[in-house]
Amino acid sequence: xxxxxxxxxxxxxxxxxxxxxxxxxxxxxxxxxxxxxxxxxxxxxxxxxxxxxxxxxxxxxxxxxxxxxxxxxxxxxxxxxxxxxxxxxxxxxxxxxxxxxxxxxxxxxxxxxxxxxxxxxxxxxxxxxxxxxxxxxxxxxxxxxxxxxxxxxxxxxxxxxxxxxxxxxxxxxxxxxxxxxxxxxxxxxxxxxxxxxxxxxxxxxxxxxxxxxxxxxxxxxxxxxxxxxxxxxxxxxxxxxxxxxxxxxxxxxxxxxxxxxxxxxxxxxxxxxxxxxxxxxxxxxxxxxxxxxxxxxxxxxxxxxxxxxxxxxxxxxxxxxxxxxxxxx
Amino acid sequence: xxxxxxxxxxxxxxxxxxxxxxxxxxxxxxxxxxxxxxxxxxxxxxxxxxxxxxxxxxxxxxxxxxxxxxxxxxxxxxxxxxxxxxxxxxxxxxxxxxxxxxxxxxxxxxxxxxxxxxxxxxxxxxxxxxxxxxxxxxxxxxxxxxxxxxxxxxxxxxxxxxxxxxxxxxxxxxxxxxxxxxxxxxxxxxxxxxxxxxxxxxxxxxxxxxxxxxxxxxxxxxxxxxxxxxxxxxxxxxxxxxxxxxxxxxxxxxxxxxxxxxxxxxxxxxxxxxxxxxxxxxxxxxxxxxxxxxxxxxxxxxxxxxxxxxxxxx
Numbered sequence: 180x181x182x183x184x185x186x187x188x189x190x191x192x193x194x195x196x197x198x199x200x201x202x203x204x205x206x207x208x209x210x211x212x213x214x215x216x217x218x219x220x221x222x223x224x225x226x227x228x229x230x231x232x233x234x235x236x237x238x239x240x241x242x243x244x245x246x247x248x249x250x251x252x253x254x255x256x257x258x259x260x261x262x263x264x265x266x267x268x269x270x271x272x273x274x275x276x277x278x279x280x281x282x283x284x285x286x287x288x289x290x291x292x293x294x295x296x297x298x299x300x301x302x303x304x305x306x307x308x309x310x311x312x313x314x315x316x317x318x319x320x321x322x323x324x325x326x327x328x329x330x331x332x333x334x335x336x337x338x339x340x341x342x343x344x345x346x347x348x349x350x351x352x353x354x355x356x357x358x359x360x361x362x363x364x365x366x367x368x369x370x371x372x373x374x375x376x377x378x379x380x381x382x383x384x385x386x387x388x389x390x391x392x393x394x395x396x397x398x399x400x401x402x403x404x405x406x407x408x409x410x411x412x413x414x415x416x417x418x419x420x421x422x423x424x425x426x427x428x429x430x431x432x433x434x435x436x437x438x439x440x441x442x443x444x445x446x447x448x449x450x451x452x453x454x455x456x457x458x459x460x461x462x463x464x465x466x467x468x469x470x471x472x473x474x475x476x477x478x479x480x481x482x483x484x485x486x487x488x489x490x491x492x493x494x495x496x497x498x499x500x501x502x503x504x505x506x507x508x
Numbered sequence: 509x510x511x512x513x514x515x516x517x518x519x520x521x522x523x524x525x526x527x528x529x530x531x532x533x534x535x536x537x538x539x540x541x542x543x544x545x546x547x548x549x550x551x552x553x554x555x556x557x558x559x560x561x562x563x564x565x566x567x568x569x570x571x572x573x574x575x576x577x578x579x580x581x582x583x584x585x586x587x588x589x590x591x592x593x594x595x596x597x598x599x600x601x602x603x604x605x606x607x608x609x610x611x612x613x614x615x616x617x618x619x620x621x622x623x624x625x626x627x628x629x630x631x632x633x634x635x636x637x638x639x640x641x642x643x644x645x646x647x648x649x650x651x652x653x654x655x656x657x658x659x660x661x662x663x664x665x666x667x668x669x670x671x672x673x674x675x676x677x678x679x680x681x682x683x684x685x686x687x688x689x690x691x692x693x694x695x696x697x698x699x700x701x702x703x704x705x706x707x708x709x710x711x712x713x714x715x716x717x718x719x720x721x722x723x724x725x726x727x728x729x730x731x732x733x734x735x736x737x738x739x740x741x742x743x744x745x746x747x748x749x750x751x752x753x754x755x756x757x758x759x760x761x762x763x764x765x766x767x768x769x770x771x772x773x774x775x776x777x778x779x780x781x782x783x784x785x786x787x788x789x790x791x792x793x794x795x796x797x798x799x800x801x802x803x804x805x806x807x808x809x810x811x812x813x814x815x816x817x818x819x820x821x822x
Contacts, residue, residue: 287740
């Protein structure tokens with residue numbers, strides 16, 4: 180098997196508060212291979228964005244990696260790097276696409292320069308060559324009249340164009356991995372599908388590898404090869420996108436799939452998973468989904484389930500473990 | 509273009525209002541100028557005679573009209589006390605105040621901006637905390653007191669600067685610079701403190717913005733982000749503060765000129781108010797007001813240069 184581009188093992192990310200440390204991400208392990216798009220799905224507060232910030236080395240001041248490793252291209256451990264080392268990785272080896280393109284761009288800086296400064300920082304090419312390369316890429320991501328747009332300011336562009344600028348910004352350094360944090364959520368539906376088309380094209384033509392965060396299964400199924408389902412900072416299920424949509428194993432994944440609006444279910448009230456993601460300080464030692472699970476058992480309350488492989492899927496749930504009949508103490 | 513026309517018309521309306529207010533304020537002030545010129549011994553008839561000569565017996569409206577029409581032909585009237593054209597007196601004094609204000613503003617920018625950036629970038633460290641505390645002092649202490657301290661320190665104790673001798677630029681460039689330096693510094697200190705605090709807060713606010721996170725994700729260094737991304741955004745609010753600082757400097761020079769015995773507009777203004785020299789005072793106040801309004805006008809135009817988004821709002 181080919182070596183993964185990104186290999187996250189047993190990652191713990193904890194927040195430090197005056198009253199103690201709380202794990203927001205709990206033994207998370209996954210890989211991203213070359214030219215693979217891996218989706219991360221889950222409700223708000225499940226640790227999707229935190230995971231991407233950990234990979235970028237941009238955790239907030241009160242959060243830190245307390246255990247595990249992030250291996251990038253099998254040699255670099257993205258834990259305990261200096262700020263200077265991080266700077267050489269960001270934009271060049273790993274880059275990021277954000278949800279809200281209006282605020283992600285500097286309002287008083289021409290958009291072309293915001294793209295090209297990645298190359299100015301990371302390469303030694305002449306300014307002219309950099310500008311040409313930028314305009315070339317702007318055309319590739321579907322921006323018309325790129326030469327004129329180069330000198331425009333963000334407020335002069337439409338939402339879709341701004342997101343294309345942000346995407347160009349992430350691509351220009353030719354990174355090995357792109358992390359896209361809900362890149363289509365803030366866009367109109369028509370623009371959304373155009374941007375999804377662009378991502379598909381980039382995957383085919385530029386062979387990019389991506390970590391694609393979204394809560395929209397429709398978007399995920401169009402772009403991703405595999406999906407990780409996060410719940411309360413834990414990986415509860417993972418597998419190929421088609422398997423997860425057709426045959427979800429974990430009760431949480433089932434709930435997520437059931438709550439997708441569907442024409443076939445017209446007239447019925449939309450399904451919602453009762454309850455909410457437990458806040459950071461109220462997580463207990465058993466299965467994190469215990470409180471909201473429709474299929475919970477006594478063991479789920481106290482024992483954290485092991486991860487089980489079922490065909491191409493991996494699931495962390497007592498429904499599939501063999502120790503199901505272990506008496507509860 | 510529409511933006512400029514709009515700003516220009518507000519500029520003109522403001523000036524017209526200011527002239528009206530300036531004129532009426534001095535009519536309401538107690539004390540008759542003719543009486544002041546003639547002394548308290550003069551009788552009512554002499555005072556009335558002089559008022560007639562000076563045109564003070566006309567209706568207020570007529571006086572205002574003749575003052576305004578004089579302004580347009582460059583005739584600001586004649587000083588009651590000095591018995592010479594107001595314009596000559598002003599032209600004599602303006603360069604002194606102008607040099608003082610300019611030097612003070614340059615000092616504010618040269619010291620305030622780099623220190624503000626420095627404090628923002630070292631936020632949370634002890635250097636930054638101490639400097640922040642010092643800026644509190646800088647704002648709290650009035651400029652004339654700084655003036656006294658600077659005179660005591662640099663003129664009396666170390667004898668580095670003259671304290672009471674004014675040297676015009678035409679006579680000796682460095683001598684003039686020396687005579688302006690201490691008063692300009694005294695005037696600048698509190699503005700430097702304001703500038704530092706304001707710039708620091710603006711930069712720290714900007715650091716939380718999404719575009720800064722984006723810039724970090726590109727692998728840009730903090731230095732690059734501060735100088736190329738944040739400052740461009742920070743200069744928009746800073747420009748407003750700068751406009752206020754300039755207006756404040758003009759006002760502050762009135763007191764500082766008296767502390768350092770500089771023959772500028774400030775000292776003249778105080779003398780002519782006590783002498784009820786209305787033509788002179790009116791012209792001076794109007795001049796200062798026009799200057800302040802004009803600076804604000806310039807600031808508005810500069811916004812347009814710095815912030816590309818303004819064009820939409822025009």
